[in-house]
Amino acid sequence: MLKGKERAIAGFVxxxxxxxxxxxxxxxxxxxxxxxxxxxILHVVVLGAYFxxxxxxxxxxxxxxxxxxxLPRMVRDVEREPLPIxxxxxxxxxxxxxxxxxxxxxxxxxxxxxxxVMERDQPLTRRxxxxxxxxxxxxxxxxxxxxxxxxxxxxxxxxxxxxxxARVLTxxxxxxxxxxxxxxxxxxxxxVGLLDVISVAxxxxxxxxxxxxxxxx
Amino acid sequence: MAWIHTIDAHEATxxxxxxxxxxxxxPMPKAYLPPHGGTPGIIRAHSLDPKLIELVFGGMSASLAxxxxxxxxxELVNTATSRINQCLY
Numbered sequence: 001m002l003k004g005k006e007r008a009i010a011g012f013v014x015x016x017x018x019x020x021x022x023x024x025x026x027x028x029x030x031x032x033x034x035x036x037x038x039x040x041i042l043h044v045v046v047l048g049a050y051f052x053x054x055x056x057x058x059x060x061x062x063x064x065x066x067x068x069x070x071l072p073r074m075v076r077d078v079e080r081e082p083l084p085i086x087x088x089x090x091x092x093x094x095x096x097x098x099x100x101x102x103x104x105x106x107x108x109x110x111x112x113x114x115x116x117v118m119e120r121d122q123p124l125t126r127r128x129x130x131x132x133x134x135x136x137x138x139x140x141x142x143x144x145x146x147x148x149x150x151x152x153x154x155x156x157x158x159x160x161x162x163x164x165x166a167r168v169l170t171x172x173x174x175x176x177x178x179x180x181x182x183x184x185x186x187x188x189x190x191x192v193g194l195l196d197v198i199s200v201a202x203x204x205x206x207x208x209x210x211x212x213x214x215x216x217x
Numbered sequence: 218m219a220w221i222h223t224i225d226a227h228e229a230t231x232x233x234x235x236x237x238x239x240x241x242x243x244p245m246p247k248a249y250l251p252p253h254g255g256t257p258g259i260i261r262a263h264s265l266d267p268k269l270i271e272l273v274f275g276g277m278s279a280s281l282a283x284x285x286x287x288x289x290x291x292e293l294v295n296t297a298t299s300r301i302n303q304c305l306y
Contacts, residue, residue, distance in 0.1 A: 063258035109276035
């Protein structure tokens with residue numbers, strides 16, 4: 001059983017993963033009370049947000065687990081329902097009074113990653129990217145991003161399918177199946193395009209968690 | 218088999234081969250090296266976009282491998298997140 005610092009971190013990142021809209025100052029205070037300094041707390045938040053990206057890419061692509069592990073193999077509950085999503089709030093709660101720029105290297109890496117994912121014209125259009133990102137942000141109650149992407153409400157079947165994929169990837173990644181990608185293939189996307197859809201939706205899972213918890217610059 | 222095409226190191230050419238080589242040069246805990254000796258699956262998942270590999274793993278992952286949080290606690294973050302997301306990886 002985890003104790004002290006480990007218990008506090010595990011509880012915090014579990015909340016960040018499941019219900020990032022609910023992370024509050026009390027949750028941050030638990031980390032401080034466990035002995036984490038502000039830079040360590042920032043590291044927990046950013047790493048936890050980032051690992052939500054890696055998890056979702058792994059599930060969306062269905063890569064095989066190829067590491068050695070002493071842990072028993074986890075059994076998934078595919079019937080598990082996500083927590084109810086509240087109406088997005090603006091501004092975001094931002095319970096941690098720290099900015100990503102306080103980790104300069106990570107801020108630079110994140111900015112470059114964001115630009116690559118969101119500001120290209122192929123294989124997805126910029127509008128496609130905005131539709132996907134908006135859908136993922138709504139599934140995380142990230143009101144600030146949803147407001148910024150207010151023009152990206154799906155307006156045809158293609159955009160509805162892109163948005164729905166982003167919603168499933170965000171809320172129930174454990175339910176992702178080959179069929180979800182087949183729906184995207186039916187839109188004419190090849191594997192490069194599929195990776196782009198996965199990349200945008202999963203990226204927003206990091207970006208929205210950061211936006212909900214950290215103070216914006 | 219993955220649901221999209223992936224390219225392992227022995228098949229890689231050009232920019233993908235180059236980024237795979239850079240990834241192998243990174244200092245890495247032994248636990249992160251798959252027994253098969255090839256490219257870890259999570260990197261291979263991105264193999265259709267070598268630039269994305271550079272940004273995600275060379276950029277973000279590398280920037281987060283610092284001791285503001287000791288490695289065991291970083292692993293705890295990763296494991297707890299994966300557990301709650303029901304991600305086998």
